[in-house]
Amino acid sequence: MTNKRQNIIEKTARQGEAHTLSFGLGLLFFIAVLVSLIAISWWLVKHFVGQESSPVTAIVISGEMPYSQRSDIINAIAPVNMGNFFQVDVNEVQRYVLTLPWVYSVAVRKQWPNEVKIYVVDQNPVAVWNGNFLINQLGQVFQADIGRVKHYLPSFFGPEGSELLALKNYRDFNELLAFISLTIDELVLSERFSWQLTLDDGVTLNLGREERVERIQRFMDVYPLIKAQLKAKIIAEKQQNQAVDYIDLRYDTGLAVGWKKLDKISQNKLLKNNDNNQRNQRHQLRV
Numbered sequence: 001m002t003n004k005r006q007n008i009i010e011k012t013a014r015q016g017e018a019h020t021l022s023f024g025l026g027l028l029f030f031i032a033v034l035v036s037l038i039a040i041s042w043w044l045v046k047h048f049v050g051q052e053s054s055p056v057t058a059i060v061i062s063g064e065m066p067y068s069q070r071s072d073i074i075n076a077i078a079p080v081n082m083g084n085f086f087q088v089d090v091n092e093v094q095r096y097v098l099t100l101p102w103v104y105s106v107a108v109r110k111q112w113p114n115e116v117k118i119y120v121v122d123q124n125p126v127a128v129w130n131g132n133f134l135i136n137q138l139g140q141v142f143q144a145d146i147g148r149v150k151h152y153l154p155s156f157f158g159p160e161g162s163e164l165l166a167l168k169n170y171r172d173f174n175e176l177l178a179f180i181s182l183t184i185d186e187l188v189l190s191e192r193f194s195w196q197l198t199l200d201d202g203v204t205l206n207l208g209r210e211e212r213v214e215r216i217q218r219f220m221d222v223y224p225l226i227k228a229q230l231k232a233k234i235i236a237e238k239q240q241n242q243a244v245d246y247i248d249l250r251y252d253t254g255l256a257v258g259w260k261k262l263d264k265i266s267q268n269k270l271l272k273n274n275d276n277n278q279r280n281q282r283h284q285l286r287v
Contacts, residue, residue, distance in 0.1 A: 056082040056116050063120035067102040067148045073118060076100055085114055093118065101144035104136070127170070127187075128155045129163060139164030158189035165189070169212070173197060176216050180223065202243065208250035215249040223247075226257060 059077075061070050076096045082088060090108040097106040097118060107119045123142055125134040133141050134149075135156065141163050156166045170187050177183060177199070186198035195207040207215050226244060234242060245260035 054085055054114060056085050056088055056110075056114055058115040060115060060117045061120065062117075063106075063122075065102075065120050065122050067122045067144070068100060068120055072100055072102075073097055073120065077118075082116070085110065085112070088116060090116075101142065102148070125149055125153060127167065128153050129166075130157055131155070135163050135167055139167040154184055155186045156189075157187070159191055162189055162193075169195070172213065173216055176213070176220065180220050204246040206246060206248040206250055218255065219247060219249055222255065 059074070059082075061073055076099060077093050080088065080093055080096060088110060090110060093108045093116065094106050097103055097108070097120065102122050103120055104123045105121045109117050111117055123134070123144065124137045125144075126137050127135045128146065129135045129141055133143050134146065134153075135141055154170065156163070156170065158166050166187055166189055170184060173187075174184055183200045184197050185200050188196040188198075190196070192209065194209050195212055197205040197207065199205065205216070205219060226247070230242065230244065241262045243260055243262050245258040248256040248258070
């Protein structure tokens with residue numbers, strides 16, 4: 001009986017020791033996991049706090065920019081605080097870029113962790129307006145450095161607020177004049193909305209205020225006859241320095257022609273224009 005009780009006591013003792021050991025190991029594991037979680041959390045907090053205060057180190061500028069330059073945009077956004085990536089206001093960046101004279105539209109976005117992307121679309125100038133301004137393809141007036149435009153632009157003159165009307169009529173008139181290989185160099189709209197065109201061969205057309213399309217069509221019908229008459233006159237009188245100065249179409253049925261004498265430079269320009277027009281006509285016939 002005594003031996004049996006002794007065995008029970010020893011078994012109970014062993015079970016207690018095993019339970020204590022298991023509890024100790026579990027506690028150690030729990031402590032290890034807790035310490036690991038605290039360490040990871042501390043590292044993550046430190047990392048993200050550091051990232052939050054990190055500056056913008058890359059500004060990527062792209063888009064359709066034949067006139068604006070990267071330096072223009074960098075200088076425009078200089079007042080923006082780029083010292084904290086998360087605090088950079090893309091709307092503020094956009095507002096500053098839109099102040100540039102050649103910029104038509106701009107989109108700005110941030111790319112984590114340290115980059116700002118700016119996409120710029122420049123104005124598309126189609127004409128010079130009143131000498132100092134420009135008109136875009138929508139008939140909107142803006143002011144910018146004309147010296148950055150490397151291609152030819154026609155000149156428009158007119159009252160304030162008539163820009164879109166001038167552009168629309170320019171396109172309509174040019175579409176007609178293309179049939180005789182001529183284009184408009186200068187368009188003038190007076191305060192009384194009377195129209196005057198100067199063509200690329202130096203001839204000025206006075207159209208008046210009414211029936212402008214009909215008057216251009218009348219000019220297109222008679223201009224080949226006028227040039228033939230002028231050519232015959234030059235051959236007969238041997239005067240190479242004569243040319244058509246203006247054609248006044250402000251009549252119900254007829255027109256008036258003014259003549260001018262050309263200097264040597266103007267003669268060469270006129271001959272060059274005539275040669276180009278003849279080549280264009282031959283090309284159109286072949287097509």
